[in-house]
Amino acid sequence: MTTPQQSRTSAPQVDVRGPRFGAWVTTVVLAVVLLTGSGWLLAVQAVVFAVGAFAGLRYAPYGLLFRTLVAPRLGPVREREAEAPPRFAQLVGFGFALVGTVGFLAGAPAVGFLATGLALVAALLNAAVGFCLGCELYLLARRARTA
Template identity: 65%
Template structure:
């Protein structure tokens, strides 16, 4: 017979007899781990829940109405100054062609955007690079609406000058000139105030 050591286990027989464990003190065999060394769980066991937080879903973009295009407020005032000079020349010369050109500038600013009008392009290329950044930006919709109002007055004045009704041309040009001068000299935009008033009435 061979002496038994402290951790002696009988070899399995050829008939597949179960193995016996004896540590010499009558203690039960050590417990078998639920998970093998490779880390895979045994059948019938569930994986532990992961404590890692799930990645946050991207938030949807705000609607276009709540995030309008912002512009440098000095640009419309620069355009108003040039408009004042042009309209003064129209009143002096009674030129329907010059007023028609100014009306086209109004229409470009209203329908294509302020940056696409000749005055807006000139400000962006020749003036703004020489200035410091603006303290704040403003919504582009009120100035564009004001350009549309100017286009209406310019169209009426052009029809008056070219049609022989100089009084109509002078009246429409004078009203447009007054609005442009207020914006250029004092930063007060009549067309912008009209836009705000219309929005308030529609939302009431």
């Protein structure tokens, strides 16, 4: 048998329900951004994404919310996953939120609405079916960059 190529085996783990909960909260926040056109609310969401992406999921605000308020009401942790995929998703979300925030605050609401709408699709897919759009796009981006 061929030797499997494996990387980063002792990576940090998170309860799978944490990122899913965070995706639901994100979906709701982004829906409110769309309904109010509030660039400042989107800016707050951008900061939330940035903390998760750059500081790590253990500091992510929605993750803290999950651990302190939601997790104690649920059963014990049944499944854990590596931190890298959901953390990368936060980075992708940060990109969309940043573009949208600049759009709203710089007087180009069309850009704001578009970026927020795309981020909402990604967040909702993540929340509802556990699909990680950013993770899928990662390979496409890597392919394109060195093509």
